[in-house]
Amino acid sequence: MKQILIASVEDKPGVLNRVSSLFRRRNFNIESLAVGHSEVPGVSRMTIVTDEVEQLRRAIVRSNVEKLVNVIEVDDVTDLPCVVRETALIKVTADTTKRREVMDFAEMYRARIVDVANETLIVEITGESSKIDALIEVLTPIGISEIMRTGKIAMRRGAVAPRTNGATA
Amino acid sequence: MGKKLRGADIVWESLVEEGVEVVFGYPGGAILPAYDALNNYREKIHHVLVRHEQGATHMADGYARASGKVGCAMATSGPGATNMVTGLATAMLDSSPIVCITGQVPSGAIGGDAFQEVDVTGVTIPVTKHNYLVTDVNEIASTIREAFYVARTGRPGPVLVDITKDALNAVIEDFEYPTYTISLPGYKPPAPVTNEQVVAALELINKAKKPVILAGHGVLISGAMNEVLELSRKGNIPVTTTLLGIGGVPASHPLNMGMMGMHGEACANHAIQEADLLIACGMRFDDRVTGNVSTYSPNSKKIHIEIDPTEINKNIKVDIALNTDLMVALRQINPGVTFNDRSEWLHRIRDWQEDANQRDILQMKTPTLMAAQAIRAIWEGTAGNALVVSDVGQHQMLECQYYQHESPYTLLTSGGLGTMGFSVPAAIGASFHKQDREIWVIVGDGCVQMTIMEFATAVQENANIKICIINNGYLGMVRQWQQLFYDARYAETPISSPDYVKLADAYGMPGYRVSKLEDAIPTMRKAQEHKGPVVIEFVVEQHDMVYPMVPAGADLHAMIRRPHRQFAEMEM
Numbered sequence: 113m114k115q116i117l118i119a120s121v122e123d124k125p126g127v128l129n130r131v132s133s134l135f136r137r138r139n140f141n142i143e144s145l146a147v148g149h150s151e152v153p154g155v156s157r158m159t160i161v162t163d164e165v166e167q168l169r170r171a172i173v174r175s176n177v178e179k180l181v182n183v184i185e186v187d188d189v190t191d192l193p194c195v196v197r198e199t200a201l202i203k204v205t206a207d208t209t210k211r212r213e214v215m216d217f218a219e220m221y222r223a224r225i226v227d228v229a230n231e232t233l234i235v236e237i238t239g240e241s242s243k244i245d246a247l248i249e250v251l252t253p254i255g256i257s258e259i260m261r262t263g264k265i266a267m268r269r270g271a272v273a274p275r276t277n278g279a280t281a
Numbered sequence: 282m283g284k285k286l287r288g289a290d291i292v293w294e295s296l297v298e299e300g301v302e303v304v305f306g307y308p309g310g311a312i313l314p315a316y317d318a319l320n321n322y323r324e325k326i327h328h329v330l331v332r333h334e335q336g337a338t339h340m341a342d343g344y345a346r347a348s349g350k351v352g353c354a355m356a357t358s359g360p361g362a363t364n365m366v367t368g369l370a371t372a373m374l375d376s377s378p379i380v381c382i383t384g385q386v387p388s389g390a391i392g393g394d395a396f397q398e399v400d401v402t403g404v405t406i407p408v409t410k411h412n413y414l415v416t417d418v419n420e421i422a423s424t425i426r427e428a429f430y431v432a433r434t435g436r437p438g439p440v441l442v443d444i445t446k447d448a449l450n451a452v453i454e455d456f457e458y459p460t461y462t463i464s465l466p467g468y469k470p471p472a473p474v475t476n477e478q479v480v481a482a483l484e485l486i487n488k489a490k491k492p493v494i495l496a497g498h499g500v501l502i503s504g505a506m507n508e509v510l511e512l513s514r515k516g517n518i519p520v521t522t523t524l525l526g527i528g529g530v531p532a533s534h535p536l537n538m539g540m541m542g543m544h545g546e547a548c549a550n551h552a553i554q555e556a557d558l559l560i561a562c563g564m565r566f567d568d569r570v571t572g573n574v575s576t577y578s579p580n581s582k583k584i585h586i587e588i589d590p591t592e593i594n595k596n597i598k599v600d601i602a603l604n605t606d607l608m609v610a611l612r613q614i615n616p617g618v619t620f621n622d623r624s625e626w627l628h629r630i631r632d633w634q635e636d637a638n639q640r641d642i643l644q645m646k647t648p649t650l651m652a653a654q655a656i657r658a659i660w661e662g663t664a665g666n667a668l669v670v671s672d673v674g675q676h677q678m679l680e681c682q683y684y685q686h687e688s689p690y691t692l693l694t695s696g697g698l699g700t701m702g703f704s705v706p707a708a709i710g711a712s713f714h715k716q717d718r719e720i721w722v723i724v725g726d727g728c729v730q731m732t733i734m735e736f737a738t739a740v741q742e743n744a745n746i747k748i749c750i751i752n753n754g755y756l757g758m759v760r761q762w763q764q765l766f767y768d769a770r771y772a773e774t775p776i777s778s779p780d781y782v783k784l785a786d787a788y789g790m791p792g793y794r795v796s797k798l799e800d801a802i803p804t805m806r807k808a809q810e811h812k813g814p815v816v817i818e819f820v821v822e823q824h825d826m827v828y829p830m831v832p833a834g835a836d837l838h839a840m841i842r843r844p845h846r847q848f849a850e851m852e853m
C-alpha cells in the first residue's frame with residue numbers, strides 16, 4: 113500500500129519546488145503529487161503519494177515535509193478512512209466503426225466521453241486508481257494514443273478537518 | 282511617524298534592529314545600493330571586506346558559533362551568491378545560525394539570464410534552513426526580521442535573503458521597523474515531553490548497568506552543559522562527545538571518555554558497543570560516529586533527546602524519543618535520576634583507557650616532530666584556555682585528541698560537511714565576538730591554501746588570531762586512506778606549499794617556523810606578544826597516521842590501532 117500524505121501549505125511562490133526538492137534530496141520517491149487551492153485563502157493543499165512502506169520511514173517522510181517552513185500541517189492518512197480519487201483523460205484512436213465499443217466501455221466504467229473527433233475520442237474517468245487502470249487495460253486493444261492522469265487526491269471521511277480549516281494563513 | 286528610507290537603508294536599519302554589529306561581505310553590481318547605504322550606518326555596524334564570499338559565510342559562521350548570536354554575510358548576485366554555497370552548506374550541516382543577504386537583478390529582469398543572474402533561492406534550497414526572494418521594498422524589513430528568527434530558533438541554521446536591485450532602490454515614505462510577534466503558521470516550537478515519557482526514560486536510566494551518555498552539538502546549542510554534567514554525576518554515567526559536542530562536558534570531568542567515532546577514543550567506542558543503554562543528547566548518529574549501523578551498540582536500549590523530529594529514527598532506531606529542547610528535557614529527567622555504583626562498568630572503561638595510554642604517540646620517542654606533539658604544545662602554550670578553530674583532516678582529529686577543552690564554545694570546526702578552508706575565515710569571524718580568550722587556528726597545509734586569501738582580511742582587520750599551520754607536505758588524511766585502503770598508491774596527495782614565513786611577511790604579519798618541539802612554546806610566546814595575526818608553521822613528520830581509526834562503514838569496535846611500540850625499534 114502506498115503512503116498518502118495530505119499537506120496544507122502556504123500559497124507562496126516556490127513552495128512546490130521546496131517540497132519536490134526535499135523528496136529528491138532525501139531520496140524519497142514521489143509516486144504522485146497533486147496540488148490546488150483549499151477552502152482557506154492563501155492555503156494550498158497537496159496530496160502526496162510515496163512508495164515508502166515501512167512505518168519508521170513513513171514517519172520520517174512526514175516529519176521532513178512538515179519541517180519545511182512554508183508547510184503548515186501534514187497528515188499521514190495512509191491507514192485512515194479516506195476517499196481517494198484520481199482523474200484520467202484517455203484519448204482513444206477509434207474511427208466510426210469502433211466508437212460504439214469505446215462508448216460501451218465508458219458506460220460500463222461510469223466514464224464520460226468529453227470529446228469526439230473524426231479519428232479520436234477522449235474518455236474522462238474519475239475513481240480509484242485501480243478502476244482507471246482497468247479501463248486503460250480494456251481500451252488498449254482498441255488503441256490508446258494519449259493518457260493524462262492527475263495523480264491521487266485524498267480527503268478524510270467524516271467530521272475531521274485539517275487544523276488549517278477556517279484559519280487564516 | 283516613520284522615516285523616509287530607501288530599501289538599501291532599510292536593509293541596514295533591519296540589521297541594526299536585529300542586533301548585528303558586524304557584517305562580512307563583498308560588493309558588486311546588484312548589491313551596490315546596499316553598499317552605498319552602508320555609509321549611513323558606519324557607526325552602528327562594522328563591515329569586513331573579505332577576499333572571497335566563501336570566506337564571508339565562514340566568518341559569519343565562526344562569529345555565530347563563538348558568540349551564540351546570528352552571523353551575517355552579504356554578497357552580490359550571481360557569482361557572489363554562488364560563492365556562498367559552500368559556506369551555507371557548512372552552516373546547514375552544523376546547525377549554525379547565519380543570515381546571508383544577496384543582491385539580485387531587478388525584478389523585471391528575473392528569468393531573462395540578465396548579467397550576473399542566478400536563481401539563487403533555487404540553488405540554495407537544499408543548503409539553507411529557509412530562504413526568501415524579496416522583490417518589494419515593503420517586505421524587506423519583515424523578511425529580514427523573519428530570517429533572523431528562523432535562523433536562531435528551533436534547530437538553528439542558515440537563512441538566505443535575496444533582494445532585487447529595484448527593491449533596494451525603491452523608497453518608503455514612512456518606515457517603521459515591525460514589532461509584532463512573529464508567528465509562522467508552519468513553524469512550531471517543539472512541545473515539552475510528557476510525564477509518561479520522562480518516567481519511561483528514568484526507568485531505563487536508573488536500572489541500566491552499562492549506560493553511556495552521547496553528548497552532541499545540541500548540548501552547546503541548547504546551553505545544557507550543566508544539565509548533562511548533572512545527569513552524568515547524579516547517575517554516575519560515563520560520557521562521550523561527538524566532534525561538535527567537544528567542550529559541552531569538561532575534558533577533566535572524570536567520567537568524560539573523550540570523543541567517539543571514526544577517530545574517537547577507543548574506550549568510548551568500546552563502551553558504546555558494550556553498553557546496555559545509550560542516552561543520546563542533541564546528536565544525530567552521523568555515519569562518522571556510528572560506523573556500521575547494523576552492528577552499532579547491539580545490546581543497548583536507546584533514548585534520543587533531539588529537537589529536530591526528522592533526526593529521530595533516521596540512522597539508528599531508538600526506544601524512547603524525546604523530541605524537544607535538550608535543556609528542557611533534562612530538567613524534567615534529572616530530578617528522578619538515582620546514583621548507581623557501576624564500579625564494574627567504570628573499571629572496564631579504565632582498562633581500555635590504560636591500554637590506549639600505552640599506545641599514545643606522546644609516550645614514544647620519535648625521530649621527528651609529530652603533529653600530535655605540536656598540538657599538545659599548543660594546548661600547553663595556551664594553558665588549555667584558547668578558542669581553537671581547526672580545519673579538516675588529520676590535524677583536526679589530532680586536535681580533538683590532544684587539546685583538552687574545558688569550556689563550551691572553545692572549539693569551532695566544520696564537522697558535518699568537513700569543509701577544508703573553514704578555519705582561517707571562521708577564526709577571523711570569531712575574533713569579532715568580544716571575549717577574553719586567545720584565538721588559535723590549527724590548520725593543515727592543504728586546508729590553509731584553500732582560503733589563504735583571507736590572510737589579507739586578517740591583516741586588514743588586525744584580527745588577533747594565531748594561525749598554526751601543521752605542515753606535513755601531504756593532504757594527510759587522504760594520504761592516510763590511500764596508505765590503508767589503496768596500498769599506499771599516493772595519487773595527488775603530496776602537496777607543495779609556499780614559504781609561509783615569507784608569505785606572512787608579504788601579507789604584512791609576523792611568521793615563524795618551528796621544526797623542533799623545544800622551539801614550540803618560545804615561538805608561541807612571541808606570537809602571543811603580538812596583538813594581531815601571526816603565522817606559525819610547524820614542520821612535522823610526513824607519514825604519521827591518526828589512530829584509532831574505524832574504517833568507513835566498519836563496525837565501531839573494529840578500530841585500527843597504533844602498534845604498541847611503533848617507534849621503539851626505529852633507527853634514529
Ligand SMILES: Cc1ncc(C[n+]2csc(CCOP(=O)(O)OP(=O)(O)O)c2C)c(N)n1
Pocket residue numbers: 672673674675676677699700701724725726727728729751753755756757758759
Ligand atoms: C573542500 C574539500 N575538498 C576535499 C576534501 C577532502 N579532504 C579531507 S581531509 C583532506 C586533506 C587535508 O589536508 P591538510 O590540510 O594538509 O591536513 P592533514 O590531513 O594533512 O592534517 C582532504 C583533501 C574536503 N574535506 N574538503
